[in-house]
Amino acid sequence: MAQEEENEYLFKIVIIGDSAVGKSNLLNRFTRNEFTEKTKATIGVDFGTKSIEIDGKVVTAQCWDTAGQERFRAVTSGYYRGAVGAMIVYDITSKISFKNVTRWLNELRENAEPDILIMMVGNKSDLETSREVSTQEAQSFAQSNKISFLETSALNSNNVNQAFERLLKDIYSHLGQRKNIVMDDGQEWLKPQTNAGHKITPLSDTPIATTTSTHQEKKKGCC
Template identity: 60%
Template sequence: MSDDEGGEEYLFKVVIIGDSAVGKSNLLSRYARNEFHPHSKATIGVEFQTQSMEIDGKEVKAQIWDTAGQERFRAVTSAYYRGAVGALVVYDITRRTTFDSIGRWLDELKTHSDTSIVKMLVGNKSDLKNIRAVSVEEAKTLAETEGLFFMETSALNSTNVRQAFESVIKEIYGNMSRKVLNSDDAYKAELSGNRINLVKNGEDDPSSYQFFSCCSR
């Protein structure tokens, strides 16, 4: 995006977490590349995709991270969460155990991320409603109790996949915008490297910066 008036850019790090084989990688590939691989193997190595969208005339980029198979060993590291301002917490609606694990994943988020992180509970594989093991009502109740957004998705047929990611990204942007407004009118948002800074107008003194987030590559 050009640096014309109102052309600021923002980069948000979003993580996808949840038990193995709930469809995290397929959700990401469906959103980022509109692809679905029914026999995909567990992710090995760090994987992330960067997607762009426009909000209020500004380019907003989301760097979306997949757990890279670490969840199989219960060894998702603090580095994975570092700088994240959004999280999709995914379970498989046909496998009760993956829903029962949501509390553990939320505990990890509380341990490794800021309390202001935007969280969405995602019930994946909604195309398999005929063998559903977790009801919509139960998931909604958990989401309300834990302060999460909630959506059911299907990476197979694309249902709600884009909506889930974009809802999280828009909420992050809204939170950041409110933070800018609430700081006072003398602050503006700037992207410096991989970090979004709230910089006091007319001041270059780093001590005047308020750091909103840092998205590590």
């Protein structure tokens, strides 16, 4: 059992983008395989988790759905802390939401860690007849900004799991390259107790990218 726990990773991922691009439905589709036709605008932050297996190890995505409205930006800015991955979502039927990806990308790079891994997601690919942003234009933008890209549909679940899993695999690979540096710094990374799909109140000062062991979880004084 102790050996299995040593193989567990917990990655914090923030989902950002304009309001009404489908961030909450992407989160719900990935973590609970649910879709709600009429959703209310997220106020503050919604939260969900899901675990997948990568190279025989359990990797848990801790996904934070931040509000897209401008008036909530001050509330959500603190939630970039500890994030090792980010999804910037736009609506393929809204040119404005795609243009605003630049602003979200700049905000992310100002508030998050410099080595955070970023994926741009063009949601609502099921609405092809109403498309305002071509796949080629989005791909070109992603390449020029050195971020990954995929189009999804939260409605029919097309590419939703693939998007999250690709980002998680990229983070896992990146973490493997950094692991020796982290250990050399003598830092202890503790994994908070959580179950997939369970909503908890997160602590902003708790490190998120982490490996764990039974011995570590018994230690006192962790926030």
